[in-house]
Amino acid sequence: AQKVTQAQTEISVVEKEDVTLDCVYETRDTTYYLFWYKQPPSGELVFLIRRNSFDEQNEISGRYSWNFQKSTSSFNFTITASQVVDSAVYFCALSEARSGNTGKLIFGQGTTLQVKP
Amino acid sequence: DVKVTQSSRYLVKRTGEKVFLECVQDMDHENMFWYRQDPGLGLRLIYFSYDVKMKEKGDIPEGYSVSREKKERFSLILESASTNQTSMYLCASSPQGGRVTSGANVLTFGAGSRLTVL
Numbered sequence: 001a002q003k004v005t006q007a008q009t010e011i012s013v014v015e016k017e018d019v020t021l022d023c024v025y026e027t028r029d030t031t032y033y034l035f036w037y038k039q040p041p042s043g044e045l046v047f048l049i050r051r052n053s054f055d056e057q058n059e060i061s062g063r064y065s066w067n068f069q070k071s072t073s074s075f076n077f078t079i080t081a082s083q084v085v086d087s088a089v090y091f092c093a094l095s096e097a098r099s100g101n102t103g104k105l106i107f108g109q110g111t112t113l114q115v116k117p
Numbered sequence: 118d119v120k121v122t123q124s125s126r127y128l129v130k131r132t133g134e135k136v137f138l139e140c141v142q143d144m145d146h147e148n149m150f151w152y153r154q155d156p157g158l159g160l161r162l163i164y165f166s167y168d169v170k171m172k173e174k175g176d177i178p179e180g181y182s183v184s185r186e187k188k189e190r191f192s193l194i195l196e197s198a199s200t201n202q203t204s205m206y207l208c209a210s211s212p213q214g215g216r217v218t219s220g221a222n223v224l225t226f227g228a229g230s231r232l233t234v235l
Contacts, residue, residue: 009157033222045207045226091159095222104150104175105224107160 002027004094006108013082014116021077021111023092029053031097034068034075035105039089051075082115089113120144121227123208129233136195138230140208147213149191150224151175151183154205163206166191167213198234206230 003026013019025034036048049059051068059066063080079086089112093105124139142149148167152160152175162175164183172183180202184192191210195202209224 004159006159035223037224037226043205043229045209045224047223047225050223093160104162104165105160105222106162107152109157109159 002094002096002106004092004106004108006092006111008111009109010112010114012114012116015084016081018078018080019082019113021079021090021092021113023075023077023108025073025075025092025094027094027096029096033095035093035095036066036075036077037091037093039091039110041088045091048077079113084115084117087113087115120225121208121210123206123227123230125230126228127231129235130198131235132199134198136198136232138193138206138208138232140191140193140227141189142210142225143189144210144212144225145188146210146225147188148211149185150209150211151181151191151193152207152209153177154207154229160207163193200234202232203234204232206232
């Protein structure tokens with residue numbers, strides 16, 4: 001069965017520290033997509049990244065980077081030099097090819113990141 | 118720059134009341150979704166719709182129904198609200214699937230509707 005696990009419920013760091021958010025997924029599909037979303041205090045989830053199962057290259061976008069490892073079924077998210085504005089709930093999600101690419105996502109439990117000044 | 122709008126940000130209802138949560142998107146997306154967000158459980162899919170008048174059950178459809186009479190509008194209905202339906206409800210939309218294009222399975226979310234059932 002498909003499943004996404006974010007074992008870290010809450011993380012607290014001091015500004016400028018690096019922080020990694022873990023995501024482990026389960027799927028029987030060979031074709032799937034992984035996502036990260038950010039939910040700031042305003043409540044609206046904001047899309048950060050999508051990766052497909054055939055592309056294991058790590059990606060960097062400014063202070064954000066993502067490490068996709070199929071061997072460990074993980075898709076971890078690192079924020080370098082964290083800032084107070086990074087404080088939010090972060091969700092990892094999975095979309096399987098069997099969902100017909102309708103956008104049906106399975107979400108993890110979410111990790112609340114607090115960055116203190 | 119409004120894309121997905123949920124009509125009510127906060128609602129307080131009483132047990133047994135019928136509750137309507139409205140969602141409108143202005144991106145001409147075919148797919149629309151209702152998720153429920155609870156602490157420690159993440160987001161769970163209630164219902165989704167891939168076309169007007171079409172709907173499919175998600176993972177937790179019990180106690181809910183939906184309506185999609187127009188492409189841009191997707192309503193979530195609680196026929197008889199119960200206290201265990203107190204939650205944050207999130208609406209989302211995405212463009213048509215088939216072959217995944219650059220944005221085909223990327224969801225755009227509304228700001229959420231926090232429902233309290235007393």
